Amino acid sequence: MKKGQNLLGLIVIILTLIMGKTMLGSSMLFFRLLAGIGFGYALTRAFMGFAGSVNRAYNTGSTKLMRILAYMFLGTSILSAAFLYNADASSYDLWVNQVNSGLILGGIMFGFGMTFSVCCASGVLTDVVTGFSRGFITLIFFGMGVFLGFPFQRAATWVKDAGIPTDWIRKSWFTSETGAKLYNGVYFPDLFKWDGLDGYLGAVLLTSFLCGIVVYLSKKYESSRKISGTFTGVPSEIEQVKIVTQKDESNKEFKLLSEETYVKLFVKPWSMGVGAAVIAVIFTLLMGVTKAGWGASTPYGWWFGRFLMVFGVSPESLSNFTNFPVKLYTMPFFNHPINVQNVGIMVGTVICLLLAGTFKSVVTSEIKVTPKQVALYAMGGILMGLGTRLANGCNVGALYTPIANFSLSGWVFFAALVGGGILGNRVAVKIK
Numbered sequence: 266m267k268k269g270q271n272l273l274g275l276i277v278i279i280l281t282l283i284m285g286k287t288m289l290g291s292s293m294l295f296f297r298l299l300a301g302i303g304f305g306y307a308l309t310r311a312f313m314g315f316a317g318s319v320n321r322a323y324n325t326g327s328t329k330l331m332r333i334l335a336y337m338f339l340g341t342s343i344l345s346a347a348f349l350y351n352a353d354a355s356s357y358d359l360w361v362n363q364v365n366s367g368l369i370l371g372g373i374m375f376g377f378g379m380t381f382s383v384c385c386a387s388g389v390l391t392d393v394v395t396g397f398s399r400g401f402i403t404l405i406f407f408g409m410g411v412f413l414g415f416p417f418q419r420a421a422t423w424v425k426d427a428g429i430p431t432d433w434i435r436k437s438w439f440t441s442e443t444g445a446k447l448y449n450g451v452y453f454p455d456l457f458k459w460d461g462l463d464g465y466l467g468a469v470l471l472t473s474f475l476c477g478i479v480v481y482l483s484k485k486y487e488s489s490r491k492i493s494g495t496f497t498g499v500p501s502e503i504e505q506v507k508i509v510t511q512k513d514e515s516n517k518e519f520k521l522l523s524e525e526t527y528v529k530l531f532v533k534p535w536s537m538g539v540g541a542a543v544i545a546v547i548f549t550l551l552m553g554v555t556k557a558g559w560g561a562s563t564p565y566g567w568w569f570g571r572f573l574m575v576f577g578v579s580p581e582s583l584s585n586f587t588n589f590p591v592k593l594y595t596m597p598f599f600n601h602p603i604n605v606q607n608v609g610i611m612v613g614t615v616i617c618l619l620l621a622g623t624f625k626s627v628v629t630s631e632i633k634v635t636p637k638q639v640a641l642y643a644m645g646g647i648l649m650g651l652g653t654r655l656a657n658g659c660n661v662g663a664l665y666t667p668i669a670n671f672s673l674s675g676w677v678f679f680a681a682l683v684g685g686g687i688l689g690n691r692v693a694v695k696i697k
């Protein structure tokens with residue numbers, strides 16, 4: 266074991282808890298910090314990320330991550346139904362987003378961009394730690410893309426109702442009764458009011474059916490790659506399975522305070538299934554406590570705006586350009602809940618690597634980058650950032666949260682994301 270890193274990991278945990286409890290402005294912000302740490306830890310410990318669902322499938326033939334994500338979507342939606350049943354759904358900030366051209370184009374752009382950066386909106390936060398150069402470059406240009414996309418998100422008439430200046434109600438091809446009270450989308454329970462459970466039985470069954478289609482098509486695709494001899498598998502997945510399934514044949518008596526126990530608790534990787542289950546539970550707690558889902562990308566644009574302020578750009582100019590209030594560029598950084606949560610994701614990644622004793626080796630593994638790689642990461646970041654504004658969210662804000670919230674928009678974004686990822690990978694083969 267790397268005892269120095271292990272000890273440092275414990276120190277980081279203690280300092281984070283003390284500083285978070287005493288310095289953050291409210292218990293809700295402290296909860297957001299803990300939720301972010303949990304997300305970051307689980308994503309890192311289980312070698313998971315949303316971007317890999319398409320990239321791994323296209324490049325290696327493995328659809329294991331895609332199937333795990335589908336199961337996670339289903340599990341989270343079932344857990345969410347426990348909060349929503351017999352409650353006024355419109356009292357929650359459910360992300361039942363619009364289905365329109367912006368959603369589809371944004372999904373395609375996001376999927377295309379994550380091909381070049383090998384990460385996504387939540388993954389870029391973990392990658393700032395695990396692959397610093399790639400993650401940092403992507404995050405900067407991701408923020409630029411979000412910032413440049415704000416005017417389209419807030420005012421473009423081709424994705425927004427004309428005459429509504431600053432709210433989030435945008436044009437939608439389809440809507441439903443409850444969906445119209447939220448973000449003008451389609452809320453699945455509205456389609457099954459006759460099912461005896463206020464529509465939630467039908468909504469869960471429909472979500473199960475859609476997840477089943479994803480799993481079926483994924484398995485069929487993987488089988489075809491194996492038959493054609495083009496299946497290679499993902500090295501990290503193969504190694505992960507070996508470690509997770511490795512049996513302890515030492516026959517040593519269990520001791521709580523022992524190196525073997527420490528390895529099991531903090532070093533041995535989780536299976537992706539365990540990681541997905543942990544994320545689903547944290548997501549459900551987040552929705553139960555805050556009455557809202559998991560979002561990540563919008564603050565990246567505010568961060569970029571704050572960066573411009575260093576060079577003399579006024580907060581008023583930023584507000585006029587983006588149609589966001591001045592206070593979002595001037596308020597204390599850790600007063601915004603998503604800022605705290607996003608920082609928590611990075612802290613959770615650091616804690617995971619330190620406790621496992623792999624921090625130094627992982628962080629230094631991707632320091633050097635070529636000019637061509639810089640250009641690709643920048644392109645990926647900008648495309649993802651712009652895509653999130655057109656689609657009104659990212660891999661968590663337009664995909665995971667809407668699906669867990671029984672929104673049709675999440676599934677439309679999913680299809681567009683996969684399409685964009687396939688297109689991006691085809692282009693990447695020719696230019697990388």
